[in-house]
Amino acid sequence: MKSETKLARAGLMLGGSAAAMLFAAPALAQVAPQEGVVAQDAATPADAIVVTGTLIRNPNLVATSPVTSVTSEELQLRQTNLAEQFLRELPGVVPSLGSAVNNGNGGASYVNLRGLGANRNLVLLDGTRIAPADLDGIVDLNNIPIALIERTDILTGGASTTYGADAVSGVINFITKRDFSGLEATASNQITERGDGNVFRIDVTVGANFDDGRGNAVFSVGYQEADPVLQGARDYSVENISSYTGLAGGSGTTVPSRFTGLGLGDNQQIDPATGALIPTYAQFNFNPQNIFQTPFERFNMFGSAWYELADGVEVYTRGLFSKNTVQTVIASSGTFGNTVTVPFSNPYLPTAARNQICAAQSISAADCAAAAAATDPTNPAYRTFQTNAFRRFVEAGPRLSTYTTQLFDYQAGLRGDITDGIQFDISGSYGESENSQRQSGNGTLTRVRQATLATNTETCLDDSNGCVPLNLFGPAGSITPDQLGFLLGVTNGTITKTSLAQARGVISGDVGFASPGAETPVSFALGTEYRKYQAQVISDELTQRPDEVLGNGRASPDVSGGYDVYEGFVELIAPLIEDRPFFNSLTLEAGGRVSHYSTAGTNWTWKAGGSWEPTSALKIRGNYQKATRAPNIFELFQPNVRDLNNLTVDPCQGPGVQPGTPLGTVCAAQIVAGGATQAQANALLGNIPTPSAGQINTTIGGNADLDVERATTWTIGAVIQPTFFSGFSASIDYYNITIKDAITTPTIGDALSACFTPLQPATSAACAGIGRDPVDGSLNGTASGLPLPYSNLGRLMTDGIDVVLNYRRDLGFAGLALSFNGNWTNRNKFQATPTSVNRECVGFYSVNCESIQPEFSFNQRTTLSFGAADVSLLWRYIDGVKYEPLALADDIAAADGDETAGPLERFRTIGAEHYFDLTTRFGVTENFDLTFSVLNLLDNQPKVVGANIGSTAYNSGNVYPSTYDALGRRFAVSGRVTF
Incomplete structure (x- = not known):
C-alpha cells in the first residue's frame, strides 16, 4: 500500500507540475529571460565557463549529471x-544549522543536500574548495559573497x-560574475509585521575591464546586521508545551529548586x-529567553581579477575575507542535576x-x-547530605x-592554451x-559546590x-548580586581554527579526433590535486573540564588533527554519433580518480x-x-x-521498576556502573526521575580506526525543449544514492532499543554501555548516558525524483515567466549498525x-x-508529515504496552503548508530600481507540536522553525543603483 501511495504521489507531482506550468496558451513570442530556478542543460548559457560536474572546459559539451541552477x-x-x-x-534540501537554530548553533550555517548530512555534500566557490568552518570540514x-553570485549550481548525486x-x-x-x-x-x-527581526544589508561592488579588454578586476564589500526574534514574542511559543501532556511545562531545572x-x-x-x-x-x-532568529553581523570583502599576459595565457586571482558574529541566547543557567554536598547546618x-x-x-x-x-x-x-540539585539562576x-568567525581564502592561478584544442x-x-x-551567564560547578558547602551567610568553609x-533553597530573587x-x-571560551591548503593542475581539451559518427572531437581532462587539512580546538581550562561550565552541554577538550591527500584524475566526454x-x-x-589519504590509505572512485x-x-x-x-x-x-540530546521517556523511570525484576536488574546495573553501590542502586529503583527538560546525557567521540565510506550513486533523466512549444523547457531526473560502510553514530532510539527492546541481559554490551x-x-547529572560511538557500520540510502520546468512567453501587454522546481523523495533510510533498525x-x-x-515539496514562481516593472509570486509547498511510527512504538513499549502513550494525537501530524511571497520590482530610472516584497503573504503560523517531540536543534519553541516560518509576515525593500 505504501509503495502504491508513493507512486501515486510521484504521478501527482508530475501532473501537478505540468498543470502549474501549462495553463498558458501556446507562445506567441519568446520574451527576454526572467531567470529563476532552471535546469542547467535547458537554460544555462552554452558558453558558461564553469560547468559543474566536470573539469572539462569545453563550452560545447554538457555533463550528464543533472544540475539545477538558481x-x-x-x-x-x-x-x-x-x-x-x-x-x-529548495526542494530536495533538508534544513541544516542556520539562522533559525538557537540551541545547537555553533556560529555557522550549513547545507544538507538530500538529508544525508552536511558533511556529505561539497560546497565550492567557482569550482574550488574554500576553507571549512570546523573539524567536520564543512563550509x-x-x-x-551573495552580491557577486551569478548563479548557484546544485548537482544531484555523487561527484x-x-x-x-x-x-x-x-x-x-x-x-x-566573471x-x-x-x-x-x-x-x-x-x-x-510584529516589528521585530529587522535585517539590514548593504553591498557595494565595483569592477572594470582594462588594457583594451585584456583584463578585469572586481571588488565587493558588504555589511549585514540581523536582530533577534524572541520566542516569547509569538503567541504559540510563549509557553513551553509538553508534547506528551499538552500542558505548559518546561525544564526540571527550575525555581524554586528541585532535588533528587x-x-x-x-x-x-x-x-x-x-x-x-x-x-x-x-x-x-525557558521559551521566552530563547530565540527564533539568531542575532547576526557580517563584514565581508571579495575581490577577483584576471589578466591576459599573452595570447592564450591568463593569470587570475581571487580573495575572500569575512568576519561574522552570531549570538545564541539560551535560557538562564543553573545547576542541572549536578551532585552537591550540603551541610545540615547550611x-x-x-x-x-x-x-x-x-x-x-x-x-x-x-x-x-x-x-x-x-x-x-x-x-x-557535623553532618552533610548529597543530592542532585536543579536550580535556575534566573537572577542572572x-x-x-x-x-x-574570521575567514580568509586566497587563490591564484595560471591558465592558457597549449595548442588550439x-x-x-x-x-x-x-x-x-x-x-x-565566548560564553557568559553560565557559572561553574566547582564554585556552586564550594558556595553550597557553607555553614553561615558570610563565608564559605573554603573562602580562599x-x-x-x-x-539554593529560596524562591526567585533569593540569589543576591554578591552570590551571582x-x-x-x-x-x-573556545577557539576553533581550520586551514586548507590546496594545489591543482589540469590539462583539458580535445584529443584532435572524433569518432566515425561525430564531428565534435573527444574531450578530456586529466590532472593531479593536493590538499592539506588542519584543524584544532583550543579551550580554556574551565571549558575542558567535564560538567564544569554549568549549562554548557558537552566539554570541549583541546583537539588537534590533520591529514593530507594526493590525487590523480582523468575525465572523458566522447560524442559517438x-x-x-x-x-x-x-x-x-567516463572518469576515474585515485586518492591517497594519510589517514585512510588509497582508494578509487569512478563514473560512467x-x-x-x-x-x-x-x-x-x-x-x-x-x-x-x-x-x-x-x-x-x-x-x-x-553531550545532550532529547528523550522524554526513560525505560527505567517510574514506580513500576523494582529490584529483582529483569528490568530492575538492568537499571540497577547501570546505576552501579555510574558509581553507586548495589544497595544504593536498588534503593533508587521506583524513584528514577524522568529526563530533565526532555534531555539526557550521551557520550560521543572520534574513532581513529575509521575507514572510508563508499557510495553508489546513479541518476537517469530527460531534458525536454519541444520545438512546437516555444519558450518551454523541462528536466526530470531520478536519483539513487546508497552508502555502505557509512561513518555514523546510533540514534537515541537505536541505543535504547539495543538494550531494552527486547530487554537484554545487564552484562550485554548494549546495556552495560549505558x-x-x-x-x-x-x-x-553526572551520568555518562547513552554511548553513541562512531563506526563504519552504518548504511544510508535515499532516492527520489527532481522536476524543473520553465516557460516564457509574450502576452502582448506583458511578459510571462513561469518556473517550477519540485522534488519527490521516495526513501531516506538510515541503519546505524547491522543490528539497528x-x-x-x-x-x-x-x-x-x-x-x-x-x-x-516544490517552489513555483510566476512573474x-x-x-520596467515586474510582479512576481513565489509559491512554496511542503508536504504533510507525521510522528515517526517507530518512535511511537518505542513510547508504547516504554510505557509497558500502554497504547495511549506517546505524544498527544494532535501533535502527531503537521499538515501540508503553502507559503506565498509577493515581490514587485520597479525600474525607476535606467540606473536605479526598487524591489518591494511581502514574505509569507498570508502570515502562516507554524504547527505547534510541543517542545520535546524532536531533536533540540530543530524542535524549538514548540515548532520546527527551520522548516516552517516562525517569524510570520515580513516586509522587505531594497534599492539598487548601477552605473
Whole structure:
C-alpha cells in the first residue's frame, strides 16, 4: 500500500507540475529571460565557463549529471541575505544549522543536500574548495559573497570523481560574475509585521575591464546586521508545551529548586510557603529567553581579477575575507542535576526540609537538631547530605554565546592554451577560518559546590577565592548580586581554527579526433590535486573540564588533527554519433580518480554516463558513480565527551521498576556502573526521575580506526525543449544514492532499543554501555548516558525524483515567466549498525529523525513583466508529515504496552503548508530600481507540536522553525543603483 501511495504521489507531482506550468496558451513570442530556478542543460548559457560536474572546459559539451541552477535574479526576487536561507527552502534540501537554530548553533550555517548530512555534500566557490568552518570540514555559508553570485549550481548525486571526497550526495557550486564592469550598490531592509527581526544589508561592488579588454578586476564589500526574534514574542511559543501532556511545562531545572536522590520518593521541590520538600509542582518555562532568529553581523570583502599576459595565457586571482558574529541566547543557567554536598547546618536550608531529609536518612530528631547547630566540620555532630540539585539562576538572565568567525581564502592561478584544442590550468589556494566562542551567564560547578558547602551567610568553609555562600533553597530573587558575582565571576571560551591548503593542475581539451559518427572531437581532462587539512580546538581550562561550565552541554577538550591527500584524475566526454536520424547526438562520459589519504590509505572512485538526443527537443541522460568519503578530523580525533540530546521517556523511570525484576536488574546495573553501590542502586529503583527538560546525557567521540565510506550513486533523466512549444523547457531526473560502510553514530532510539527492546541481559554490551547518575539513577547529572560511538557500520540510502520546468512567453501587454522546481523523495533510510533498525525518516519527525524531510515539496514562481516593472509570486509547498511510527512504538513499549502513550494525537501530524511571497520590482530610472516584497503573504503560523517531540536543534519553541516560518509576515525593500 505504501509503495502504491508513493507512486501515486510521484504521478501527482508530475501532473501537478505540468498543470502549474501549462495553463498558458501556446507562445506567441519568446520574451527576454526572467531567470529563476532552471535546469542547467535547458537554460544555462552554452558558453558558461564553469560547468559543474566536470573539469572539462569545453563550452560545447554538457555533463550528464543533472544540475539545477538558481540565478542571481531569483535571489533578488527572494530578497535573500544569506546563502543558507534560500538553499534550505529548495526542494530536495533538508534544513541544516542556520539562522533559525538557537540551541545547537555553533556560529555557522550549513547545507544538507538530500538529508544525508552536511558533511556529505561539497560546497565550492567557482569550482574550488574554500576553507571549512570546523573539524567536520564543512563550509560556513555565512561567508559566501551573495552580491557577486551569478548563479548557484546544485548537482544531484555523487561527484567524488570530479571533486574528490565529500561530494557523496552532491555539490553546491557558487559561481561569481566573471566580467563585472561598473558600479553596483544595493541596500535592503527587512522587518516582521510584529516589528521585530529587522535585517539590514548593504553591498557595494565595483569592477572594470582594462588594457583594451585584456583584463578585469572586481571588488565587493558588504555589511549585514540581523536582530533577534524572541520566542516569547509569538503567541504559540510563549509557553513551553509538553508534547506528551499538552500542558505548559518546561525544564526540571527550575525555581524554586528541585532535588533528587534524597530518599523522599518522587522529585522534591521546595515549597516557598512552608520550606518543606513536596512533589515537583513547577517547571521552568525557558521559551521566552530563547530565540527564533539568531542575532547576526557580517563584514565581508571579495575581490577577483584576471589578466591576459599573452595570447592564450591568463593569470587570475581571487580573495575572500569575512568576519561574522552570531549570538545564541539560551535560557538562564543553573545547576542541572549536578551532585552537591550540603551541610545540615547550611544557613539557607529550611527547617522543614532538613527534618524531612533527616527522617529519610534515619537520623533522629535530636541528632538532626545537633547537626543543624554544628557549623564546624570538626564538630562530631557535623553532618552533610548529597543530592542532585536543579536550580535556575534566573537572577542572572540568559546564557549568551557569542561566536566570532574570521575567514580568509586566497587563490591564484595560471591558465592558457597549449595548442588550439588543449588548455592547462594550474592553481593554488590557501584559506584559514577562526571561530572564537565566548560564553557568559553560565557559572561553574566547582564554585556552586564550594558556595553550597557553607555553614553561615558570610563565608564559605573554603573562602580562599572570595567565596560567597549560595542560597539554593529560596524562591526567585533569593540569589543576591554578591552570590551571582562569585558564581559568574569567571568567563570561558573556545577557539576553533581550520586551514586548507590546496594545489591543482589540469590539462583539458580535445584529443584532435572524433569518432566515425561525430564531428565534435573527444574531450578530456586529466590532472593531479593536493590538499592539506588542519584543524584544532583550543579551550580554556574551565571549558575542558567535564560538567564544569554549568549549562554548557558537552566539554570541549583541546583537539588537534590533520591529514593530507594526493590525487590523480582523468575525465572523458566522447560524442559517438551526431546529426543522424534518431541520433541528434549520442555521448559517452567516463572518469576515474585515485586518492591517497594519510589517514585512510588509497582508494578509487569512478563514473560512467551518457546522453542520447533522438531529436534536438529531447535528451535522455544517465550517470553511474562509485564515490567515497574519507573520515574527517572530528570523526577521527575528537576525544570522548558528554553531550545532550532529547528523550522524554526513560525505560527505567517510574514506580513500576523494582529490584529483582529483569528490568530492575538492568537499571540497577547501570546505576552501579555510574558509581553507586548495589544497595544504593536498588534503593533508587521506583524513584528514577524522568529526563530533565526532555534531555539526557550521551557520550560521543572520534574513532581513529575509521575507514572510508563508499557510495553508489546513479541518476537517469530527460531534458525536454519541444520545438512546437516555444519558450518551454523541462528536466526530470531520478536519483539513487546508497552508502555502505557509512561513518555514523546510533540514534537515541537505536541505543535504547539495543538494550531494552527486547530487554537484554545487564552484562550485554548494549546495556552495560549505558551509564546512570549514582545519586538519582537518571540519565542526567553526572551520568555518562547513552554511548553513541562512531563506526563504519552504518548504511544510508535515499532516492527520489527532481522536476524543473520553465516557460516564457509574450502576452502582448506583458511578459510571462513561469518556473517550477519540485522534488519527490521516495526513501531516506538510515541503519546505524547491522543490528539497528533500518529507519525511514521521509515524512516523519522525532528525536531519531532530526530535521524534517517532506516526501514532496516544490517552489513555483510566476512573474509578469510590464516594461520596467515586474510582479512576481513565489509559491512554496511542503508536504504533510507525521510522528515517526517507530518512535511511537518505542513510547508504547516504554510505557509497558500502554497504547495511549506517546505524544498527544494532535501533535502527531503537521499538515501540508503553502507559503506565498509577493515581490514587485520597479525600474525607476535606467540606473536605479526598487524591489518591494511581502514574505509569507498570508502570515502562516507554524504547527505547534510541543517542545520535546524532536531533536533540540530543530524542535524549538514548540515548532520546527527551520522548516516552517516562525517569524510570520515580513516586509522587505531594497534599492539598487548601477552605473
